Amino acid sequence: YADSAKLANARGPLAVSMAYRGAEIPGAPPYPKEGSQRGNAGSKDWYYATGIKISYLLGNGNGGGRRNKTKTGCPVNIY
Numbered sequence: 001y002a003d004s005a006k007l008a009n010a011r012g013p014l015a016v017s018m019a020y021r022g023a024e025i026p027g028a029p030p031y032p033k034e035g036s037q038r039g040n041a042g043s044k045d046w047y048y049a050t051g052i053k054i055s056y057l058l059g060n061g062n063g064g065g066r067r068n069k070t071k072t073g074c075p076v077n078i079y
Contacts, residue, residue, distance in 0.1 A: 001031070001033070001034060002019065004031045006034075007019060
């Protein structure tokens with residue numbers, strides 16, 4: 001952790017509040033001393049992400065309508 005006074009002087013009070021979010025938890029210890037280790041080397045962080053995509057085609061499959069197309073789906077010259 002950086003010294004909270006030095007951090008506030010260099011980056012402002014918002015940087016201090018974002019550097020240590022423990023103050024948001026009731027009964028949590030105060031801002032750690034300068035040089036205190038963050039995290040635990042024995043317990044590595046990890047994350048995963050997942051996603052689902054659903055799509056549905058509206059209309060009759062030729063762009064949503066028959067405008068400017070023949071019955072075969074070919075474009076029509078519009079001059």
